[in-house]
Amino acid sequence: WAWKARALLEEKNFGPEWMEMVEVWFQCKEKKGFVSPTKGVAAKLRPVQVGAWVQRARTGKPDIKDVEEFAASWTKWWQEINPPWRKGIVPMPCTDGCWSSMDLPGPNGFLNVLICLKWWRERLQEESEGWKEAVGDVKWV
Template sequence: MRAEVKGTKRKRAERAGEEVEDEDNYGSEGEEEDDDDDEERELTPTPAAKKPKKRGRGKQTALMEGGVPKWAADGRVALLEGGGGEDWARLVNIWWAYEKAAKFLGPVSKGEGKRYRPKEVSGWISRARSGGPHPAVTDVYAFAAQWWVWWVSINPAWRERVGDRLAKAGEGDWKSVAQTGPNGMLNVLICLRWWYDTLKNDASEIVKWKEAVDDVEWAMKGIL
């Protein structure tokens, strides 16, 4: 083994232009240069090949029966639990058809997303969108106002702003709203679910909630 190391040292010294004292100091007598190259390669570890990174549209959860991702199936159950009336059920069905058309993948593009989004959404996402207890919406009126700020902010600029609301008129690109997948329109709808559940059958406030449902439905129909 010492002879092999010496042979390697001799080769390195020769390459650097240094003086070599004697053949026996670096390797066995009669050893050829090609053998030195082989020994040096053997002593140099070969770096492990890196596995290519997989590219896709984001990690999707396990598929359930019918090829539906768990996040979508659980989300649909969460949206429909507790009622909400025919208008609400129709909006959930429109959302479901939209996700199916996109094969439950997303997002289609990077949207405005988080800037004005209610903080309760982040907590829900951190819990893997579990269907457990609703987030603690301590002030439903502040929550509703924040939802509107967020919803207006992610709508396209061509939708005319009427005060703190939106006009149901015009047409154009829906890219900022047309978001599928677990971080898409599901987040918008789950907020409406929490908003409704926190009202506790307050008739006058439910009317305001229905205005929000109607506006989202108008936008969803435009996207489809």
């Protein structure tokens, strides 16, 4: 699943920060042995497009009518799934702490966060500051 997901994330080169983020994600999955547990990232506040994509066996393109609304939805979800000590405005504090709540391998885990960033960027005419900050924050995590 991880190789297929990586290919999907790398379909378009959104710049060095994006490619580095994908590589960091892939290396983390590799270290975990590409396990595929059923537990995933919390669905609370998750963009509705993620659920639809998962139901379609992670194929096709999402229905995103308003990219700003989608970005706001992703940001609220990202803030929700981060550890309590790291809540705040993106980019959030980059400090040490317990990350066990974010250790979510498998296709229902962190991949959903990354695929949303891909969809967000695909809908933009050009790279936005908000998207760049989000990618940087996810890469740091």
